[in-house]
Structure formats: C-alpha cells, structure tokens
Amino acid sequence: MAAAKAKFTRMQDGTAEEYAVIEEADAKYFADLPGRVAAAVAGLAKEGLGGYAVDRTQHSLQSATRAHLAGEDVDYVVAALVHDVGDPLAPFSHGRLAASMLKPFVSPRIAWIIEQHPVFQMHFYAPHMGGTRDARERFRGHEWFEDAAYFCEHYDENCFDPNFETLELEFFRPMLDEVFGRTPNFPETAAHI
Ligand SMILES: [Fe+2]
Numbered sequence: 001m002a003a004a005k006a007k008f009t010r011m012q013d014g015t016a017e018e019y020a021v022i023e024e025a026d027a028k029y030f031a032d033l034p035g036r037v038a039a040a041v042a043g044l045a046k047e048g049l050g051g052y053a054v055d056r057t058q059h060s061l062q063s064a065t066r067a068h069l070a071g072e073d074v075d076y077v078v079a080a081l082v083h084d085v086g087d088p089l090a091p092f093s094h095g096r097l098a099a100s101m102l103k104p105f106v107s108p109r110i111a112w113i114i115e116q117h118p119v120f121q122m123h124f125y126a127p128h129m130g131g132t133r134d135a136r137e138r139f140r141g142h143e144w145f146e147d148a149a150y151f152c153e154h155y156d157e158n159c160f161d162p163n164f165e166t167l168e169l170e171f172f173r174p175m176l177d178e179v180f181g182r183t184p185n186f187p188e189t190a191a192h193i
C-alpha cells in the first residue's frame, strides 16, 4: 500500500491531518540520520581528492580511530569521523558543512573545532599550495584556538598513513547512533522547512 501523502500544493493550505501524515514520515526519516551519515562517510572513498595516499573514507576512519584510541569522548570521535564529510559538496567550505551537521547534537566547542579545522590545517601544508601557515593566527586568543590546533595536529594532518590500522566504520556506528539520535538542541531544527 502506498504511503499516505498530503495533497496540498502550497504549505499554507495544509490541514492538521496532512501535517500529521508529514510528521509521521519525518520521524521515520530523522531516525535514519545516523545511517545516512555513515553512508556519507563510506561514500567519501568514491569521491575525488585522489592525490592522497589514502582515500577520504580511510582518512576519516583514521582520524576517528586515533581520537578513540587517545581516549576522546564519543562526541569528539564522531566529530573526527565526519570532519571531512563536506568535501564532495562543499569543497571550499567543508568545515562549515560538517559543523552544521554536528551543531544540533554536540557542544559549541566541538562544532567550532570542526568548523575552523580547514584554516588550522593550513599550518601543516599551505606553503606548498600557495597559502600561508599563519592563516590560523586570525583566531589567536580565541578560547578554543589551542583545541583546534590540537585536533589538526593529532587527528587530521597525521591521518594519511596507509599502514595505520583503522577501525572499521561499523565500529563507530553505535557512536553515530548515539550522537545523531539525540534530541537536537537547535530551535531551528524543530521547524519543518
Ligand atoms: Fe578537512
């Protein structure tokens, strides 16, 4: 049997009954969010950025594995796992894309680290690609400056080792379920847009 659908063509004309149908479908869709995030991480391997020694999925798993082995908490490990998930669709603002995904579910500090990591990452390679190591200095004095620098040094710039034993994506799935299964803490996410 086909799923029930609203019939309105303009949102302003929808009835309470129609929105009840939509709300039920939304709830099922939101429940699949951890699975969609996992698929996005897995899908990074098929995308570009092919010049590196490891593909982007392996890089992401290496980042999350290192964070987990270092004793970082579940929010941080999940953030490490998704930090580059925006590469395919937002190659010039990928930190912001990942941070937007994380913001409703994790602390502002972790979201900020992920949002700004592309700038801090430049410290390790920029002169080779026409940039400057000092790009991160614009944030000097920020309360989370050292945290972002630490993330890049320990869980990003060093995560291109093809011989590193990464944990599989399945290992992190319960962590994705926990973090992306939380009640979102952003008012805007309660609105249906
Ligand atoms: Fe990145």
Ligand SMILES: [Fe+2]
Binding pocket: 059, 083, 084, 156
């Ligand atoms: Fe990265």
